[in-house]
Amino acid sequence: MTKTLNIAHRGANAEAPENTLAAFRKAVEIGADGFEFDLQLSRDNVPVVIHDEMLERTTNGNGLVKDYTLDELKAFDAGSWFSPEFAGETIPTLEEVFEEFAQSEALFNIELKSGIIIYPELEEKVLKIISRFKVKERVLISSFNHYSLVTCLQIDPEVRTGILYMAGLYEPWNYAKSLGCYSAHPLFYHLQHPEIVSGFKEHSIPVFAWTVNDPLYMKMMVAGGIEGIITDNPRELKKIIGKTSE
Ligand code: G3P
Ligand code: MG
Numbered sequence: 001m002t003k004t005l006n007i008a009h010r011g012a013n014a015e016a017p018e019n020t021l022a023a024f025r026k027a028v029e030i031g032a033d034g035f036e037f038d039l040q041l042s043r044d045n046v047p048v049v050i051h052d053e054m055l056e057r058t059t060n061g062n063g064l065v066k067d068y069t070l071d072e073l074k075a076f077d078a079g080s081w082f083s084p085e086f087a088g089e090t091i092p093t094l095e096e097v098f099e100e101f102a103q104s105e106a107l108f109n110i111e112l113k114s115g116i117i118i119y120p121e122l123e124e125k126v127l128k129i130i131s132r133f134k135v136k137e138r139v140l141i142s143s144f145n146h147y148s149l150v151t152c153l154q155i156d157p158e159v160r161t162g163i164l165y166m167a168g169l170y171e172p173w174n175y176a177k178s179l180g181c182y183s184a185h186p187l188f189y190h191l192q193h194p195e196i197v198s199g200f201k202e203h204s205i206p207v208f209a210w211t212v213n214d215p216l217y218m219k220m221m222v223a224g225g226i227e228g229i230i231t232d233n234p235r236e237l238k239k240i241i242g243k244t245s246e
Contacts, residue, residue: 005033005228017082032234034107041119047094098133112143173203
């Protein structure tokens, strides 16, 4: 039976500020198999790790990420909003993530936030960095913007990509395959139809459900043998996966 992977959503975001190196360290320390994080592009075209297009929620900056150079973005504090203990955390670059974690065993689920703002160079920049750090086998690129995924596959047909979606798509494995994508990343409610998990299995499309925080749903999905769960609570999921595989 498939052992479900434990993927910490935006890092271990309940224990450290989301999408920071501290949150990724925490995820690894907890024993998650990997972590998910979100990428936007700075004004000088550097992929940076932050969920929102705007700076306000998770930093002490204002306005759009895309309007600042990397040097300017690095001056913002990305930790104090969460707790004073994390003052001094900054918005990481993709390179910094790989510099610290390329030697670990962590899987990297990289979400391209190219849905609201179109970043013409995002896919190319990201793939170049992945290639430079030689981490392609441990990377899974996802996006709600499926054009971005196709662009990635045009640049590198071997990179693993996953369709993110939040709708009751009909036979989504056919759609994923039509794009050449490796996996499907549904909002977890959309796995409830009885045919869905078995359909994915029959068509060899791995499923990574998000964002699963309720232990009851975690147990159901682990029992259903899906390939990955993206969660805000990797500590709880670790216990559940541990018990199931005993
Ligand atoms: O990749 C799953 C999840 O991260 C998608 O939603 O808004 O948390 O990036 P969001
Ligand atoms: Mg995300």
